[in-house]
Amino acid sequence: MKVTLPDGKTIDLPEGGSAFDVARQIGPGLAKAAIGGIVSGGVVGDGNDGHVVDLHAPLQGDCHLSLLTTKDEDAESLLLLRHSTAHVMAEAICKLFPETKLAYGPPLEDGFYYDLDCPQVITPDDFARIEEEMARIIKEDRRFTRYDLDRSEAMSKLEGEGNRFKVDNAERAEGDVLSFYITGENRGTDFEDLCRGPHIPSTGRIGAFKVRQVSGSYYRGDVNEQQLQRVYGTAFFKKKSLRVWEQRLIEAQKRDHRMLGKQLDLFTISPDVGSGLVLWEPNGAIVRMMLENFIKAELILRGYKPVFTPHIGRLDLYRTSGHYPYYEDSQFPALYETDRGRMLLCLRNLVKRAQEEHAGPRQDEATGKVRIFATAIQSVFDDLTEFDPSADLENQRQVVEDALMHEEGYLLKPMNCPHHIHIYKASPHSYRDLPVRLAEFGTVYRYEQSGELGGMVRVRGFTQDDAHIFCTPDQVSDELRNTIELTQLVLSTLEFKDYRVRMGMRDPDSDKYTGDPKLWDRAEQQLRDITADMGIDATEEKGEAAFYGPKIDFVVKDCIGREWQLGTVQIDYSLPERFDISYVGTDNCDHRPVMIHRAPFGSMERFVGILIEHFAGAFPLWLAPIQVAVATISEKSLEYGRKVHDQLAEHGVRVILDSGSDKIGPKKHRLRAQKIPYILVVGENEAAEETVNINDRDGATMGSFPLANFVEWCFIEIQTKGRSRHESLTARERSS
RNA sequence: GCUUCUGUAGCUCAGUGGUAGAGCGCGUCCUUGGUAAGGACGAGGUCAUGGGUUCGAGUCCCAUCAGAAGCUCCA
Numbered sequence A: 001m002k003v004t005l006p007d008g009k010t011i012d013l014p015e016g017g018s019a020f021d022v023a024r025q026i027g028p029g030l031a032k033a034a035i036g037g038i039v040s041g042g043v044v045g046d047g048n049d050g051h052v053v054d055l056h057a058p059l060q061g062d063c064h065l066s067l068l069t070t071k072d073e074d075a076e077s078l079l080l081l082r083h084s085t086a087h088v089m090a091e092a093i094c095k096l097f098p099e100t101k102l103a104y105g106p107p108l109e110d111g112f113y114y115d116l117d118c119p120q121v122i123t124p125d126d127f128a129r130i131e132e133e134m135a136r137i138i139k140e141d142r143r144f145t146r147y148d149l150d151r152s153e154a155m156s157k158l159e160g161e162g163n164r165f166k167v168d169n170a171e172r173a174e175g176d177v178l179s180f181y182i183t184g185e186n187r188g189t190d191f192e193d194l195c196r197g198p199h200i201p202s203t204g205r206i207g208a209f210k211v212r213q214v215s216g217s218y219y220r221g222d223v224n225e226q227q228l229q230r231v232y233g234t235a236f237f238k239k240k241s242l243r244v245w246e247q248r249l250i251e252a253q254k255r256d257h258r259m260l261g262k263q264l265d266l267f268t269i270s271p272d273v274g275s276g277l278v279l280w281e282p283n284g285a286i287v288r289m290m291l292e293n294f295i296k297a298e299l300i301l302r303g304y305k306p307v308f309t310p311h312i313g314r315l316d317l318y319r320t321s322g323h324y325p326y327y328e329d330s331q332f333p334a335l336y337e338t339d340r341g342r343m344l345l346c347l348r349n350l351v352k353r354a355q356e357e358h359a360g361p362r363q364d365e366a367t368g369k370v371r372i373f374a375t376a377i378q379s380v381f382d383d384l385t386e387f388d389p390s391a392d393l394e395n396q397r398q399v400v401e402d403a404l405m406h407e408e409g410y411l412l413k414p415m416n417c418p419h420h421i422h423i424y425k426a427s428p429h430s431y432r433d434l435p436v437r438l439a440e441f442g443t444v445y446r447y448e449q450s451g452e453l454g455g456m457v458r459v460r461g462f463t464q465d466d467a468h469i470f471c472t473p474d475q476v477s478d479e480l481r482n483t484i485e486l487t488q489l490v491l492s493t494l495e496f497k498d499y500r501v502r503m504g505m506r507d508p509d510s511d512k513y514t515g516d517p518k519l520w521d522r523a524e525q526q527l528r529d530i531t532a533d534m535g536i537d538a539t540e541e542k543g544e545a546a547f548y549g550p551k552i553d554f555v556v557k558d559c560i561g562r563e564w565q566l567g568t569v570q571i572d573y574s575l576p577e578r579f580d581i582s583y584v585g586t587d588n589c590d591h592r593p594v595m596i597h598r599a600p601f602g603s604m605e606r607f608v609g610i611l612i613e614h615f616a617g618a619f620p621l622w623l624a625p626i627q628v629a630v631a632t633i634s635e636k637s638l639e640y641g642r643k644v645h646d647q648l649a650e651h652g653v654r655v656i657l658d659s660g661s662d663k664i665g666p667k668k669h670r671l672r673a674q675k676i677p678y679i680l681v682v683g684e685n686e687a688a689e690e691t692v693n694i695n696d697r698d699g700a701t702m703g704s705f706p707l708a709n710f711v712e713w714c715f716i717e718i719q720t721k722g723r724s725r726h727e728s729l730t731a732r733e734r735s736s
Numbered sequence B: 001g002c003u004u005c006u007g008u009a010g011c012u013c014a015g016u017g018g019u020a021g022a023g024c025g026c027g028u029c030c031u032u033g034g035u036a037a038g039g040a041c042g043a044g045g046u047c048a049u050g051g052g053u054u055c056g057a058g059u060c061c062c063a064u065c066a067g068a069a070g071c072u073c074c075a
Helices: A019-026 A028-033 A075-096 A124-139 A151-161 A164-172 A239-254 A257-263 A282-301 A315-321 A339-356 A361-381 A393-404 A417-425 A473-493 A517-533 A574-578 A604-614 A635-650 A664-673 A684-689 A707-719
Strands: A002-004 A010-012 A034-040 A051-054 A063-069 A101-104 A111-117 A144-150 A177-183 A192-194 A208-218 A227-236 A312-314 A409-412 A436-445 A461-471 A500-505 A538-542 A551-557 A563-572 A594-599 A628-632 A655-658 A678-682 A691-696 A701-706
Touching (some): A019 A028, A019 A034, A034 A075, A063 A075, A075 A177, A124 A208, A144 A151, A227 A239, A257 A604, A339 A361, A361 A393, A417 A436, A461 A473, A473 A563, A473 A594, A500 A517, A517 A563, A563 A604, A574 A594, A635 A655, A635 A678, A664 A678, A678 A684, A691 A707
Parallel strands (some): A628 A678
Antiparallel strands (some): A002 A010, A101 A111, A111 A227, A144 A177, A177 A192, A436 A461, A461 A594, A551 A563, A563 A594, A691 A701
């Protein structure tokens, strides 16, 4: 058969030849380095193009082949290596904890994990033992050996082993033949695992590895399923790569906004105030204020009208919008106005708790409490006659919820849209007024699960740079374009280049969405059209839509690679319907407007959190909490230092004077640690010449320039948000 | 919410069941200095909180609160 290589050359191979044989023909070096192949254009395995195959698997006829080698730079090679390392780790864990049942162990972008069910709790203390065991397996350089069984034979083998996860995996696998990999060559005695493969040729190819962490995971990602232990690790071909990777992790952690937030006094979160509630310290507040000022100016230019609305609203408002009680679990508890309302809520919770108990004495106790409480409400309020303590719990719950439905109360607002809709409703609108664009930095509260909270990026109270656009169906495209452009402007101004755009569509199988499917289809198509038209590379993701409409999200990664949604643009045909809002058209009839929800920053908390990491705390001049520090050489230059400070302050520059008794070296060191963009050293020479000696926070010294020039350069750099920076302020050489 | 880990000075962290520690930061003094850490002295602690075991608990056990990683969720 003919095997075509990436450079176009072809190699003749006898039937049954493998990728290894190809490598050997090319050269002994390659044969030694090869660990697998990528086959395309031939009939191999399931016939998919770009299929990775075992190095020693026979090739199935003419094909294109590129060889995978022990290169840490090659993502495919690493996936192969890490998948195999997962097997090695699984074997090590099974040896140490023989009762372990393996579930699922895939490679990841930067490592691998294995989900397993083990009666003993695996803790970081066990990692050293696991690694020792793994090192032994690797030293033995055991060959990964594949064997196939037909489905029925495989199933009875797996059922015999009594591992329900593997039986389940096998049932879900496609094809009539299931494959197993032995870590070694002795079937029956060496470790083996049901596995689709492929694998590296032998364990000896694993050059460096590390067991990283352990955590819980739900089997098949289902909260109602059994919780397994997930052990994470990573692997490389070369030891040096592992060291580089570890070093990069450490570097990344230095950018962590929680760390920098403390160091630079940007924000704090106090358990005394409440978890997930951000306290902006003066330094962080300046960054936020500058961002707000920036976008406020843009909003005025783009025809937005500022509005202000309160932090709470009536429950009925959110019953209408669909937020309550649908999102009840992720909201701070409703504030019912009457004792009856509060009691009914309490009764409802008791019923819910009873429902969650499994039948038995605990449930009997819970239903007993329900009965006592219901009787109390009935006699105290002379009410709730329709409640039947002998009815089933679901029925009881329905009765209580119906009674609750008419109770008045308030909710901390989880979204700004209902308030804005009522501003729209406050006056009649004709098609001539549209689009109406109402903008507000609106603070909303959501009771996020405790395990989700993190720094500023996932919190329970946050401020959206929110606006709602009410427009005619014809205006949707233009408005979408404008809002997307505004979001792009925000990202480019803040020098974000590495972000992705996600179109969140509805999941047709879910019941969480409101509104007419035809309008959904229309809205989704409008999103596709506008991104295509604007040349935006966007991925479509099912199930990522809001309950009222599809959306476009701008997503960035934090310092440890987790993705976060910042800006968002959402089309909404549902809420206008629910709130029955309208405008008068050219035909003098009422028509339904379309709403666009949009927030270019998303939330100020999350955005600033990500921004801290993006700049590693070294904000551009226009955002820096302290823009300039004046550092005196000695008391002899103190008077001049004051003059420099005052002159900058008069020009609106945020400047501090450091006249402490440190020598200039340590003084600069401390100011640099505060990430102040410019440090002006002033001594007797500068005082005599009315100059300042300019230094930046990275350690470069730009030299001495007249004070008046520096003031002007600073002014320009601030005004242009860093797009224009005088060449004298740009370090040509870094001293570090 | 679930699993695991963690909680000691303002920050970063040591600490073997037997007197509470370091570096940085902070304050005072000496030094009046020229670009990556000068010197001396000092203040600063209910060892997250509440129970328990023990002659004795920062250390062991339980609970609560908070934080981290992952899972699940995210209007």
